Amino acid sequence: MDEAAFAEMAERYRHELRVHCYRMLGSFTDAEDLVQETLLRAWRKRESCEGRSTFRAWLYRIATNACLDALAGPVRQREMSAAPAMMAEVSWLEPFPDRLLDLAADGPDAAVVARETIELAFLAAIQHLPVRQRAVIIMRDVLGWPAAETAEVLETNVAAVKGMLQRGRMTLRAYLPRERAEWSAQAGPDEREVLRRYVEANERSDLARLKELLREDARQTMPPHGLVYEGREAILELWGPVLAGDAAWGEWRSLPLWANRQPAVANYVRxxxxxxxxPVNLDVLAVRDGRIAEITTFDPRLLESFGLPAAL
Incomplete structure (x- = not known):
């Protein structure tokens, strides 16, 4: 197979491989790098594809092992808290633009971008797993791979895969929100309406309307800074000085968008x-029962991946 033919075949799977690497790493930026590494390794090992598996499965094997290698490196060793997962604890967590998830959804398997396995709560939780358990959870429970094929990728046996899967599931139950099973798998009208109202309240610097949108037990986190604001009053105390009063930053513009299949807002100020x-930041919202339960606030440098301008 010549280079042009190989590149054409591999390019079909670029978007879903990026999602796979993102789940493994939790970082959109790192996932971009690992997709490039995967395709480079695949070209170098192209002779090994013949007769072993489908081209797609072969690429997934290479991507998984590229991620495991990256996570084993000294630069990627990360300290995790033993407390239940919060976005702020996963300092490297980054959002994934829905416009790019939609490209991956054109692939052969809808599970690649299933909401329940791409939302931020799930991404933060699986980062607490040992890397090989994480790989097993993704391959078995997300992609639906057979145990034997998963064992081949990890160069182990089926019994070991089953053990890692069981331990990984038990760990995830401790880190995922208890009410997660009740969340809708599809964006509902409540989310779209809350997003619209959140944008309007931001642009009007209307703290009273923002208060109506927040659950009493709402939480705001700010990776990579490790900042956590627990409860509606703490969040409003944070927002008040920059939105209203003598110390207000200025006039606000908020652009609605979607990240990780969740409503999100890019905030700008003049x-x-x-x-x-x-740009000031990017807020990703978790909406429960028509109100905002969690806001994960990211650095504005990530807006470029959403195709948004550096200024308005």
Whole structure:
């Protein structure tokens, strides 16, 4: 197979491989790098594809092992808290734009972008698993691979895979929110309406309307800074000075979008005396029963991956 033919075949799977690497790593930026590494390794090992498996499964094997190698490196060794998972504890967590998830959804398997396995709560939780358990959970419970095929990828046996799967599931139950089983697998009208109202309240600097949108037990986290604000009043105390009053930053613009199959908002501000709106952050919302239960706030540098401008 010549290079052009190989590149054409591999390119069909680029988007879903990026999602796979993202689940393994929790970082959109790192996932981009690992897809490139996967395709480079695949080209170098192209002779090994013949007669072993489908081309797609072969690429997944290479991607999984590239991620395991990256996670084993000294730069990627990460300290995790023993407390239940919160976004702030996973300092490397980054959002994944829905516009790119939609490209992966055009592939042969809808499970690649299933909401319950791409939302931020799931991504944060699986980062607490040992890396090989994480790989087993993703291959068995997300992609639906047989135990024998998973064992081949990890160069182990079926009994070991079953043991890792059992331990991984037990660990995930401790880290995932208890009410998660009740969440809708599809974006509902409540989420779209909450997103619309959140954008309007931000742009009007209307703290009273924002208060109505938040659950009393809402939480805001800010990876990679490790900041956590527990409860509606703590969140409003944080927002108040920048939205209203003498210390307000200026005029706000909020652009609605979607990340990890969740409603999200890109926030820009035009400070006093400035001509343009500059980015401040990216909020990803978790909506429960028509109100915001969690806000995960990310650095504005990530807006580029959403195709958003550096200024308005």
């Amino acid at each position: 400070r006093v005396g400035e001509e343009r709106f500059t």
